Amino acid sequence: MKKRKVPRKVPDFLRAEEVPPVLASLPDRWRPLFATALYTGLPKGELIGLRKADVDLPNRLLTVTRSYRRDTTKGGHADVIPIATELMPYLEDAIVSSLSNLVFLALDGSMPSEAVQLELGLRRALHKAGIVESWLHKCRRAGCRHVETASDDGLRRCPRCQMKLWPSGQVRPIRFHHLRHTTASLLLMRGADVAAVQRILRHSDPRLTTETYGHLVPDYLRAQIDRPSFGAPTANNDSQSVATAPTTFAPILLPEPKHPRNDPSGGGPEAESFPELELGRGERIRTSGILLPKP
Numbered sequence: 001m002k003k004r005k006v007p008r009k010v011p012d013f014l015r016a017e018e019v020p021p022v023l024a025s026l027p028d029r030w031r032p033l034f035a036t037a038l039y040t041g042l043p044k045g046e047l048i049g050l051r052k053a054d055v056d057l058p059n060r061l062l063t064v065t066r067s068y069r070r071d072t073t074k075g076g077h078a079d080v081i082p083i084a085t086e087l088m089p090y091l092e093d094a095i096v097s098s099l100s101n102l103v104f105l106a107l108d109g110s111m112p113s114e115a116v117q118l119e120l121g122l123r124r125a126l127h128k129a130g131i132v133e134s135w136l137h138k139c140r141r142a143g144c145r146h147v148e149t150a151s152d153d154g155l156r157r158c159p160r161c162q163m164k165l166w167p168s169g170q171v172r173p174i175r176f177h178h179l180r181h182t183t184a185s186l187l188l189m190r191g192a193d194v195a196a197v198q199r200i201l202r203h204s205d206p207r208l209t210t211e212t213y214g215h216l217v218p219d220y221l222r223a224q225i226d227r228p229s230f231g232a233p234t235a236n237n238d239s240q241s242v243a244t245a246p247t248t249f250a251p252i253l254l255p256e257p258k259h260p261r262n263d264p265s266g267g268g269p270e271a272e273s274f275p276e277l278e279l280g281r282g283e284r285i286r287t288s289g290i291l292l293p294k295p
Contacts, residue, residue, distance in 0.1 A: 012174050013182040013215055014038075014131075016189075021129035022122075030121055032094035033104045034179070039087040041183035041201045044176055046073060048112050050103045052095055057088065064202070068114055079202045118176040126171040133172050137165035184213035189220045
């Protein structure tokens with residue numbers, strides 16, 4: 001059977017102005033892990049398996065060699081990536097508070113499980129930060145199932161029983177892996193080189209960085225498309241440019257006429273028959289016809 005083609009959905013990601021409120025809305029014990037994911041683009045398994053020996057704070061270098069409890073990464077090779085300046089306090093706090101050789105720990109002091117629900121914590125932070133698509137207003141009265149959708153969380157009452165509706169925010173469908181898309185997209189939109197972003201995300205092909213993980217928002221594209229400037233007239237000064245446009249193209253297309261008085265050769269038959277003919281005396285100039293006088 002022929003494979004049915006379906007449109008591929010573009011993954012969502014956090015914008016630059018949304019990152020600070022999301023980090024502020026996270027619990028204290030999870031904030032360093034999410035900050036490391038945003039600044040480095042590391043997936044969940046490599047974050048959980050990160051050891052203190054892999055973090056070189058004086059030189060601002062981070063070595064990625066493990067994923068969960070495995071001694072190798074998904075790509076099967078170790079990589080060294082730089083540590084952003086704003087990430088340094090988060091890593092220092094995580095290393096100091098950890099009583100193990102791991103950087104990020106669970107509540108019981110052990111390595112977090114592979115089934116840890118980081119998406120749940122991210123969705124709660126998005127809801128607390130107000131980063132939602134819409135609001136569902138539900139009636140709190142028992143037996144009344146009235147629900148309506150709105151773009152804000154303003155006070156509304158049920159049209160059936162006049163009870164106050166309870167607003168519930170519907171957050172954007174952003175998973176924890178989409179933080180890796182956030183890292184690539186924000187780096188590209190801030191002017192980072194594609195080769196550098198490829199090395200930071202440790203991709204083997206730059207097309208994977210630009211086509212799969214790098215997303216450009218319309219506001220960024222709108223600003224970039226105005227970069228080339230050719231001095232073309234805008235819509236406001238079209239009339240002015242037309243009014244002041246030079247009209248000296250006719251002498252270039254037509255030979256300059258010779259007046260019989262100034263012509264040393266005495267002029268041709270046309271000059272003898274119509275001695276009063278002179279360019280610009282009401283006659284119409286045509287580029288592809290014969291110049292004839294008025295009767």
